[in-house]
Amino acid sequence: MNPIDLTSDPVSLTAALVDVPSPSHHEKQLADAVETALRTIPGIPDSQVIRRGDTVAAATRRGLGQRVILAGHLDTVPIAGNVPHRMVDGNMHGCGTVDMKSGLAVYLHLFATLAGDPDLAFDLTVIAYACEEVESRFNGLGHLAVSDPEWLQGDLALLGEPSNGIIEAGCQGTLRVKITAHGARAHSARSWLGDNAAHKLAAVVARVAAYEARSVDIDGCVYREGLNVVRLESFVANNTIPDEAYAMVNFRFAPDRSPEEAYGHVVTYLALGEGFTLTLEDSAPGALPGLTQPAAAALIGTVGEVRGKLGWTDVARFSPLGVPAVNFGPGDPAFAHRKDEQVPVAQISQVAAHLRKFLTTRPA
Template sequence: MINVRNRGFAVPFLQRLIQVNTCNPPGNEHKLSLLLQDELRELGITSSISNVEQGRSNLEAVIAGSGTRKLMFCGHLDTVSPWSAAAGSYPPHGAVIEGGRMYGRGTSDMKSGLAAMLLAAASLHQDGIRLAGDLVFLATAGEEVDSCGARLYAEQHRHDLPELDGLVIGEPTGSRVAVGHKGALWLRISLFGRSAHGSMPQLGLNAVEGMMEVIALLHRHALEWQATDPVLGSSSLSVNKITGGVQTNVVPDQCTIDVDIRTVPPLAHGPLLREIEDKLQEIQRLHPDYRYQVDQLLDRSVVYTDPGQRLITTALEIAAQQRRQGQAGGPDEEAEGDAAIDVTPVQGVPYYTDGSVLHDNGRLPVLIYGPGDHRLAHQPDEWVDIEAFLESIDFYRELAIRFLGKAEE
């Protein structure tokens, strides 16, 4: 019988995932859903695919246990765009192995975490270990842009999410236990003026120059509402895209900026958006010929789980034991319990995850844990450490066993 946790199976399995191009846009995640379904079928596990839109889908598999407890392993199928040949040394979908690393788009973010969670679940089925609860594996489409897959799942399973007892997101954390992430609010602000000949600017209303005042206002306002959380870090505001103007000799009548706002408690997105709109109205009263428009592009809530929650304490115990095993170079003979608890403080991650869509309005404990390094995400020559990937399979497997328990014989 094939051992799915064995290097000879697990590493080529991850390579096959990396070699499937699921760069978003457009995503094309359905190709990977079909590959995973075929792999699961070979291992004797039934799965279902839900279409999100043309060429895009989610995949779900349930390792049924006894009892009513439920734990979900969740990861996304899509990646960001590939790097150019000039930017990197390795092909984005080559899954090249060199120096103990696998290179490719999605190796860190987050096909390594996705593969490890699937293999962990499959190993339990393969070994005949019946858990005292259901283990749900969910692979989603579209996390890198709009979480379309997670949103569809949440809509289709709105009566099932309250039945979950824990959610594990396999995003890159460098094999560290993370308990949450900042919220994300993306805004598109458009300013409309009046065009004129570039030689007679007094006859127009320059939207690009007017937008400079809006940007300055946003940064001043960000200083007023800035907040800091000991785990999640500080709030931030960044103007990351600007478009405007037609050509050099035409006064621009329109300018648009995209603003990325990251929030931590106690900031709330609704009141914050209203404050920004109020500030813009103050400018408009001073410059009544301008017209403003604010569109919300993305709204992802803060995710935070109390470190005392059982899902987190269990994860800390397992992570600490794996570290000691690695340092000793052999099995850890210490008993489970307080001696195994990690003394390293828990952390947050800077990016947002599908957890903000699936955490049932903050009720559900969320653990973020993955073998990748978030600093490599979206970068040229993205890679994952192969040993970290293999260790994460054992981590997820042990987490499911300890959190759900084994069914009584």
Template sequence: MVSKSGEVKQLDYCKPMESSKEIELTKTLIKYKAVKPNEINSCMDFCSAWLQEHGMNVEVLENEGLKIIVANLPNKNKSLPKVILNGHIDVVPGGEGVFQPRIEDGKLYGRGSYDMLGAVATMMLVMSDLTKRDNLKYNVSLVLVPDEEKGGENGSKFLVENGYLADFVICGEPTNYNISIQAKGVLQLKITVKGRSAHASRPWQGDNAIEKAMEVYRKIKNLPCFQETNTFFPKESFNLSTIIGGGVINQVPDVCSFDLDIRLLPEQNPEEIYNLIKSEVQGAEITLLKMGVPVLVDEDNIFVNQLKTIANKVTKKDIHFIGQYGTADTRFYSEYGVSAVEFGPAGAGHHGPDEFVYVQSLINYRKILNDFLLHSRRETL
């Protein structure tokens, strides 16, 4: 079963499998080793050709040297509500061995198998399935992006800024079937504090910038807004990431800088928090490194409830709504008011040497998406 935290509590397969369409296509994607731009683009070329061969109308875009795929069904009906299936084909680096996929005990091992090439392969197969159907409840597009692992600015952000939006978006990030309807916002800052140099034997003649910086750090960390939690996020996310100060041991340091990586609750406004910090902290230079909006989808949203009902039925598990402490491409859609969730198959170890996805979960995932897109009750929207 799957716990509320998303942890897999038992093996998610019925019997060991050696081959299926989901397995073979995922294996192929893993072998592209889509880390560098040329490898990512080669993988995109394969996906584009595969989707065209299986009946899709494919648009290939390019941004900053990286290819993006938008695939539509030939029986596209613009009058229907639009759903986007969003997947990234880029993966994090690793040794050669992790790009040699293998099957063991119902698990498909390999870099990206869980995050998120297994989901991408399954979404491609779902699109192929839908070309054979004429009773669709939604206008469905598949978008494959090249850079989620590095921030998503050249992929999903580029798409939404150019009007590739929908009524509902499913990002196939690894969630062990649970549905992430919240994700924390991001506020990354560089704080620089200046002091005055002096000989270390006479520190009273100087003004220690490191000590002053630590006072500033504690003042920011103790702001009430950073003590808040909610049902989905019982722990705060406030991290002192780097600190640079001092040059030699026998000198009072005259400058110190540190970086903060702060993740905000969906109810908190990153810009308001940034302005609060600037107003509360005097005598320090504050540089904004990154600001990202949170994701907040209503628990009563008809799309997510239909998806949850179908996932419960297919998996025979108790699927939960969850929140993600980290960020994904859902945030770009959220910025435009689009309901976007993370929902993916079951596995473990993403970004690690033993990353795997349960084969049966890919089969289940394909059925869930098909059932959602074919049998959801559009009249309730």
């Protein structure tokens, strides 16, 4: 493959990134290219570029007083006949165009072109990480937080998640609980001899459906919670009363709750009695927006529009470190993971322009 030029305009750079296939667990070729490009930036010595697996990071160390972290993932969902990229009516189509190679291209471009610029107002860290689209245990940013936590330290972190070119601050937390109902198996012709576990779940489903979602305003961002059944399962045979049934329930919670508080809230609300077992399958904390922090406030002043992120993203990995984090990237997230994934090229340029202005404006 041809070398990647990080100083090329962000639209061309997006196309170059898209044209290197990088589905999860297969990011090596793209990681190699990005690492090589970062190591050729004037003024960035090898000691300021690190590689951990297929995650690559680089940093400036100019003593500018504050640090902004620019992070984006290298991987995509499986390719669906949509590589290489193609242009249609001002939109770039292709796997990863919106999630999130356009955002990563903007970040890599700005790092490369501002690293030695006298107008740079913040020291920069750029992180291109692997395995965001798969289970959390593989996540390259999570691994970096464990192996090299100092690389996630800063005054503001930006994730290149598609946000339609506006700021989506913080994120919701999420947890899943498995509710298992226990009964007794019997022939359906003699159902009174059994105890139908599936029927027991009816009250649980009704309880979840009646949940009144809380809306929370934090730093002017509204996060709406939700409790929902996302899976139901019970079966033995077509002529048999099931002795076990389960419901998987997902709770999306505002970032003012910890995962422990959120789990306790679900347990209390469901108020399960005898005959049920509740198991916490997984959980991930939310992230507070932190928009009152000076660097975050300055970014809002540049971009203008801000809202809360109604979903979970890797911004949550910065919250335990006390680093405010926002999602800021081009593209409509509704196009993520689709065969017709696409991003308006004008929005790539717009995000790059807004971010360049922010990164070259001295804090008040």
